[in-house]
Amino acid sequence: MISPFNQQMVSEARVMVVGCGALGNEVVKHLALLEVGLLVLVDFDRVEQDNLSRSVWFTSDDAQAGRFKVEAMAERIRQLHPSMKVLPICGDVAYDVGLGLIRTMDVVIGCVDNRWARYCINRLCMRAGVPWVDGGIDGLEGTARVFVPGVNCYACNLGPEGLKDMARRQPCAGVIRRNVEAGKAPTTSIVASIIGAIEVQEALKLIQDSRSKFHVSSFKCQDEEFTSLCGKMFYYEGQHLTTKLVDFQAWDEDCPVHERWEPIQQTVLTAETTVSSALQQLQMELQAQEITICLTDDCFVDYVLRRDNDSRHEVMLPGRAVASFVEQDKELCGIPFSGLYQHEWREITASFPYQHLTLSALGVPRQAVLQVQTERGECFVELNDKYEK
Numbered sequence: 001m002i003s004p005f006n007q008q009m010v011s012e013a014r015v016m017v018v019g020c021g022a023l024g025n026e027v028v029k030h031l032a033l034l035e036v037g038l039l040v041l042v043d044f045d046r047v048e049q050d051n052l053s054r055s056v057w058f059t060s061d062d063a064q065a066g067r068f069k070v071e072a073m074a075e076r077i078r079q080l081h082p083s084m085k086v087l088p089i090c091g092d093v094a095y096d097v098g099l100g101l102i103r104t105m106d107v108v109i110g111c112v113d114n115r116w117a118r119y120c121i122n123r124l125c126m127r128a129g130v131p132w133v134d135g136g137i138d139g140l141e142g143t144a145r146v147f148v149p150g151v152n153c154y155a156c157n158l159g160p161e162g163l164k165d166m167a168r169r170q171p172c173a174g175v176i177r178r179n180v181e182a183g184k185a186p187t188t189s190i191v192a193s194i195i196g197a198i199e200v201q202e203a204l205k206l207i208q209d210s211r212s213k214f215h216v217s218s219f220k221c222q223d224e225e226f227t228s229l230c231g232k233m234f235y236y237e238g239q240h241l242t243t244k245l246v247d248f249q250a251w252d253e254d255c256p257v258h259e260r261w262e263p264i265q266q267t268v269l270t271a272e273t274t275v276s277s278a279l280q281q282l283q284m285e286l287q288a289q290e291i292t293i294c295l296t297d298d299c300f301v302d303y304v305l306r307r308d309n310d311s312r313h314e315v316m317l318p319g320r321a322v323a324s325f326v327e328q329d330k331e332l333c334g335i336p337f338s339g340l341y342q343h344e345w346r347e348i349t350a351s352f353p354y355q356h357l358t359l360s361a362l363g364v365p366r367q368a369v370l371q372v373q374t375e376r377g378e379c380f381v382e383l384n385d386k387y388e389k
């Protein structure tokens, strides 16, 4: 049978891959072979020697040099497919990828190993109205799922138990190291290639379907019937070759994660604009007096107090950077986090005392969409520092 997928749509597709580990390597392999229009890579890790047993895109030179995964991968893709547009973003999807970029994607493919990262991808995709594909691997088992705004949601599927141990990462690297030490062959790449291929196949369906905006579990495209994984979970295990397709659909109207951010208006501000200029500019652009910029997903920490002796230590960093700041600080290292009080700002107004700081210093990424409150209501503004001009 001839491929039912339309080449033009694939060549124009804009795809973001989050996570460049074993699964991400396989997903990117297919997307590069398909030569999708734009491939955005997101990961904050560096290449390590252990990665080489399950990653087609990395070399031992990358591991020795400790290169960032996204940079090594982008370079190889450009060597193989010089005409392909690749955008590497070295950072954490939870904080470092602007919603303005995400909302231009046709599909986001998650290749991450923990619930928190999935929760964050889901939150961003729901805000942006972009469907996303999730994949997970564990030993000889793997799963793939598809989430479509308005139809099903990762957070709604988690339930209270899942939300509780959200931060637990599947200890993929540790398991692999112990296997190798015990003389077991590293088979991660096998499951990764099966699940990665399913993820890309489902992404292709979403791309084909994106213009019709059907986003249902089965749809027709170019006279072919398709069944989408939307609302279902594909399960595979390699020991006995079991595969299952189970229902996996939940959409709770009260879920706080669903809020679609719209309409979004453009501003001249960038992440390098200072707080004082940003507030003034927003007053003009939004024709409002009272401007509050909400740091929706993180906070800004100006200082921490030691609970034992009340000594104050200046931090001046986004909340996500405080733990490593404390670890590296001579006077604070060794003090448990519970022994510190963290002074946070979540709302930036005219009374914010550090008006000279840039939005980026507060943790706002490039091409972010700011959630702004005014006396006339809430609005969303997209920063002007686009990755593509």
Ligand SMILES: [Zn+2]
Pocket: 153, 154, 155, 156, 157, 251, 252, 255, 256, 257, 258
């Ligand atoms: Zn939900």
